[in-house]
Amino acid sequence: MAHSETNRSREMEVFAQVVDQGGFSAAARVCRMTPSAVSKLIARLEVRLGARLVNRSTRALQLTPEGCAFYERVTRILADIEDAERGAGAGEQPVGRIRLNTSASYATHILAPILPEFLDRHPGITLDLVQTDMVVDLLAERADVAVRAGPLKTSSLVARKLGDTAMIVVGAPEYLSRFGEPKSIDDLDRHNRLGFGYVRKVDGWPMKKNNDIVVIPAVGRVQASDGEGLRQLALGGSGLARLAAFTVRDDIAAGRLVPVLEHLNPGDRETFHAIHIGQGGPLPSRIRALLDFLAEHGKVR
Structure with missing residues (x-):
């Protein structure tokens, strides 16, 4: 046997x-x-x-x-x-490599500031960080954990919610001084609306119009593959961008970006989850350690 x-x-x-x-x-x-x-x-x-x-x-x-x-x-x-x-032989300390797939925005604004504490807590763990806003196949990418935004499809993936965040249309003061601040949906026709270079669940900007919600196409002269790229383009004055609040909160407070069309904001929020393969089976201690840490320190607001 x-x-x-x-x-x-x-x-x-x-x-x-x-x-x-x-x-x-x-x-x-x-x-x-x-x-x-x-x-x-x-x-x-x-x-x-x-x-x-x-x-x-x-x-x-x-x-x-x-x-x-x-x-x-x-x-x-x-x-x-x-x-x-x-x-x-290690007193049950989690050890090994974790392949984490996440968006550039989450990696920059949430993960990077808290990562030193995680590594200090778990000296036996090494982290392989892959950044992309595209939805990936965890199995094909050999990812242990992924942090993803938006609605989850029914699958064999197990999800742990990390919070949600508002969405805000912003522009740099220099850009607004050149092209004017939009006050209505029609005003957006004369603005460069920065968008993503791939199809998303909601491929545009939801806006309130009378008693309805309409989706305004994010058509502009520049597109980017991730939210952090759009943020940098907006900061540089390339156009308006609709971004997650947690990525631009500091920029707004410092005056680097200005919210626009807030009276037309429908109040939708983008939800973040940490996901991994499996349906309730036992998790390796290194994966469990990362998930527990993200649930404690990696919240999105």
Whole structure:
């Protein structure tokens, strides 16, 4: 029985490396095996499970739905084993690498100021920070945790709410002095409305109009891939931008940006969540430590 369990553990380790490294050859180098041996091991695993885990017909590694589900469980099992072994000799201190995917705005305004305290609390943890405003596939990006804004789709992801924030249209004083401060929706026609370079859930600026809410397209001469990029463009006087309040609060207080059209602001708020893969299963201690810390210190307001 012990020998069988050891083989299963090895199979899971090799399969996880195939996914993490993006192919058989790369996994073989990490596992100190030949690519042929890795391929045969995965084939035996698929036979034993009675399910195909990896599509071999494409040039790039592609997991089947069964492979994705198996990978989620395998990573949790291997993390639990690692935690148990390290905890026995490290006083249960969380250790290991965490891959965190988050927006540039959250990383700049929320995470950066609190990160030193997290690293001081957990000297055994290293953080791999990836910044993008695009919604990512955690499995494909090999992300342990992601901080995302906006409504969540129903999925196998587990979410922990980090708060919500108002949305504000702002412009730099220099820009407003040149083009005038808009007082109505019609006034926006003569303004450069800075927007995102990708499709979002609400692809425009919601505004009150009589008793309705209308969405004004964010059409302008400049687009950006993230909210922090839009903030920098607005600060430089390139146009108006609709941004999360927590990213521009200090700029407004210092007079670097000015809120406009507040009487037409519909009061919508953008919600932030920390999400991770899994449905209530045990979490590695390093992941749990980060989630608990973000819930305590990483609130968005």
